[in-house]
Amino acid sequence: MVRPPGGRFFPAQFGFRRHVAAYALSTLVLVTLEFLTVGNWWLFWPMLLWGVVLAIHYFIVGALDADDEWATDRVLDLQTSSCDFDHIGSIEKRISEGDPSVTPHTERGR
Numbered sequence: 412m413v414r415p416p417g418g419r420f421f422p423a424q425f426g427f428r429r430h431v432a433a434y435a436l437s438t439l440v441l442v443t444l445e446f447l448t449v450g451n452w453w454l455f456w457p458m459l460l461w462g463v464v465l466a467i468h469y470f471i472v473g474a475l476d477a478d479d480e481w482a483t484d485r486v487l488d489l490q491t492s493s494c495d496f497d498h499i500g501s502i503e504k505r506i507s508e509g510d511p512s513v514t515p516h517t518e519r520g521r
Contacts, residue, residue: 427468434462437458441458
């Protein structure tokens with residue numbers, strides 16, 4: 412998901428921030444009511460269901476926010492952030508030298 416330079420965690424598109432704020436406020440009110448009244452925690456289920464809906468909303472916003480620029484940036488990040496370049500170089504060297512350790516077992520007896 413493309414984030415602004417400030418790195419905000421909650422995207423602003425599609426009213427997601429308002430949804431998070433409403434969920435947080437409602438959860439606070441429901442939990443307060445539950446503690447003030449002796450109950451059997453029936454309010455847990457609406458909070459859980461709303462949390463699932465909120466998670467789905469987050470993933471939808473993230474999917475709609477991805478574009479070609481994000482995909483290109485992500486590919487470059489993955490290509491340049493590999494911390495195992497020595498191992499990859501070693502494998503490439505053994506392949507170019509024809510080392511049997513990198514030859515598939517189905518081709519070794521040929």
